[in-house]
Amino acid sequence: MSFQTAFAVPATLNDGANLDTTFAAQGKTQVYFAGSTSSMANGIAVDAQGRLLVAAKVGVPGGSRFGLARLLEDGSADLAFGREGSVIGQFEPCFEAMAGTVHVLPDGHILVAGLHYENAQQTLPALALFDAQGRPAPGFGTHGRCIVRLPGGLSLGVRDAELPHGVPGAEICGVCVQEDGRILLLANHHFERTDHVGVLIRLNVDGSLDASFNGRGFVIIRHLLMNSWIGSLTVQRDGRILVGGSINFPEEGLLARYHTDGSLDESFAVDGFMTFKAQGHGAQVRQIVQHENGDLQCFGSSREPMHCMALKVHPNGRPDSHCNGGHPQLLKIGHSNCQWSAAQVLADGSVLTVGAMIGGVEADFIAARHLPDGHLDSRFGEGNGWVRTRLSRGLDIATSLAVQADGGIVVAGYSLDGNYRAVVARYLT
16 A cells, blocks of 8 residues: 655745746736636636636626636637626526536537536536637527436435535536537436435437437436445546446445446446545545556545545456555645545646645645556656645635646636635646
8 A cells, every 4th residue: 555645834835836937927817707706717628729718606796607718828818708708607597507617529619517506405417508709509408508407306416505615515517528429417416415326417419318328318326225426427438438436424436337328337347336445544536537558547535534546447447456556545745635636648648637735724736747557757846746836825726627739737726815716827747
């Protein structure tokens, strides 16, 4: 087993280290949403022209809205997009909303996934499709927007207003787009506060429910009749669908795989499911990536205490015994909780991860690069494979990343400095 420990104290914080000072203002920029009172960036993507698309939860005087902004390659607002560089909206009139992820489709359209707040306690997964100018796309849903309501209220989730910002909670907006354009998305349904399951849903290209998927358009994800929470979604190159999250209480990490028709892939791990602990602690999976050889890596955090977690897995769902003996690797940074929130595989097989310190005054962006064998890459950061960055006087939470054509790493998140403000930083490789 391996427990990597790295303490960082304020006097040695990597303020600005590895940031690209040619990007915006010394490597970071605030994302502007016209008329907003606050904003929290949750997703980022790069389009074919190198522009950055940012999905956010935006506060306005009437409550929360979904936000979509576009930045130019240098970090400045693209004023030709939407209204002064951004779009703020609702999935249905008179309701609140938030955006969690953004995807650029092959035809240039922009897909935003988020949550529609049905009321003060419940959410529904929702999507909005825009053209390259930020206008609603006709032919998708209703006026370019779609709320997924499943029979029996199975897509209803819980609005999560109690957990500290940055801590993995119930408001998840996992989405993937298949090669044929059909859309996969996640929901977490609570029958009761202590009885919940994951839901994997597939939509047609127009936003309608795809009845060919498992015969009804969705799959209930539950293992051994235990509570299951799903927080990540990945489509393998062969089309099979990986989901990750946690199961049971205390939580254990969970991976499961499904065929393209929605049936469980029972050849994966044990009867389609893999569960694990992180060196005796609970675990939660936030992101799964696949390497060129088919190997999988999942990232997230251990639980109680919360530390950054990584686990390498063979394509058949068995842990890779050549990487840390098949056990999860934990990375402790500083004196507070920390977690990986997002990951992306590079062309050379290495993996970039971003996350955050959480708790107290130690809430900073963290980024790392992992070698194909799972170990941290000592060429990244200051020789330890990771870098910690303080962007503001307050709390800084990194939520997502994307890689630009020149290899630059753009990281989206938010800072608390008075109000929450969406931010994007660019790191050099």
